[in-house]
Amino acid sequence: SQQGEEDPQALSIQEGENATMNCSYKTSINNLQWYRQNSGRGLVHLILIRSNEREKHSGRLRVTLDTSKKSSSLLITASRAADTASYFCVEAGGTSYGKLTFGQGTILTVHP
Amino acid sequence: KAGVTQTPRYLIKTRGQQVTLSCSPISGHRSVSWYQQTPGQGLQFLFEYFSETQRNKGNFPGRFSGRQFSNSRSEMNVSTLELGDSALYLCASSYGGVLNTEAFFGQGTRLTVV
Secondary structure: OOOOEEEOOEEEEEOOOOEEEEEEOOOOEEEEEEEEEEOOOEEEEEEEEEOOOOEEEEOOEEEEEEOOOOEEEEEEOOOOHHHOEEEEEEEEEOOOOOOOEEOOOEEEEEEO | OOOOEEEOOEEEEOOOOOEEEEEEOOOOOOEEEEEEEEOOOEEEEEEEEEOOEEEEEOOOOOOEEEEEOOOOOEEEEEOOOOHHHOEEEEEEEEOOOOOOOOOEEOOOEEEEEO
16 A cells, blocks of 8 residues: 555644644655545645645644655644544655545544 | 535445446536545545546456546446445545645545445
8 A cells, every 4th residue: 555654543632732643655745735524524625735845834734744754744733623633644646646645544633 | 616516425225236426526627536435444546537538547446437528527436336335435626636736525425335
């Protein structure tokens, strides 16, 4: 399988705390994307970081990318109960065109 | 701007039957890809279409097929259904493919095979 690995598999925090999720990937990527999935809104794109970028911010989200280690991290600051969801690190690379390779995801639970 | 629309949302089929799922991408998007999500295997790529041509295919048996029409709408078909085909099937659209842009997902079709 070309799927990467996310760490931790599950994370439980209190509202207001920060949440950090890590992922390792296996292929040579064009970009790495993070998605969130919950029962209410389905699978939603959060942020895309290109292989020549090292860090990217979007609102309360911060993503880093280390291509030498084939790893990425997602930081959610000041978490809210609405952030409760599964988070996926997704590879897009080579001649993948429309193919996204999903990891198993991190289940984040934010307690009010 | 309307999102990605998948129909139907829920389906119950019997083993051996076939099923067709439909996906209407975001207007202007020419790439449509399909994914199967199960608790055991997670999200697995099925195939991707761009301008009516299949550009990429995942590791699924030939019972799984798809097509794309000139208006970019796509259908996927599963023939001779097996119990293991029970899953959430997700369709995603992007402008030209995910090498440069993000994908937008539909709400999915929940298929149950009994």
